[in-house]
Amino acid sequence: METILIISLLFNALTSWGYLAERDKATEAAQTAATARAAADQCTQGVERLQALADQRAREAEAARLQAAQQAAELDARADAELATPPAVPGDACSSAQARIDRWKAAPR
Numbered sequence: 001m002e003t004i005l006i007i008s009l010l011f012n013a014l015t016s017w018g019y020l021a022e023r024d025k026a027t028e029a030a031q032t033a034a035t036a037r038a039a040a041d042q043c044t045q046g047v048e049r050l051q052a053l054a055d056q057r058a059r060e061a062e063a064a065r066l067q068a069a070q071q072a073a074e075l076d077a078r079a080d081a082e083l084a085t086p087p088a089v090p091g092d093a094c095s096s097a098q099a100r101i102d103r104w105k106a107a108p109r
Contacts, residue, residue, distance in 0.1 A: 078107075 088099035 082100065082104070085100070087093070087096035088103075089095035
């Protein structure tokens with residue numbers, strides 16, 4: 001009877017030791033998973049902030065591109081008009097160029 005009791009105690013001790021070891025592993029795995037989830041959440045929030053910033057910058061850039069295109073069209077029209085203007089002093093390139101420069105300088109910006 002004593003032998004069976006000793007075997008039972010040893011078996012219970014080994015089972016308890018195994019249970020505690022597995023419990024510790026499970027606790028560690030749960031903590032690792034929680035840490036990984038927290039890091040993933042922070043990463044997701046960072047990506048969302050960056051996406052919002054990128055969207056805002058894209059809107060600002062689009063507005064700037066539209067403004068630049070409008071300004072370029074206006075300047076192209078002025079250049080075309082200037083190039084289509086006949087010489088101010090026919091036969092005198094220097095005087096014509098000077099008159100063109102004076103007119104250009106006087107034009108509103």
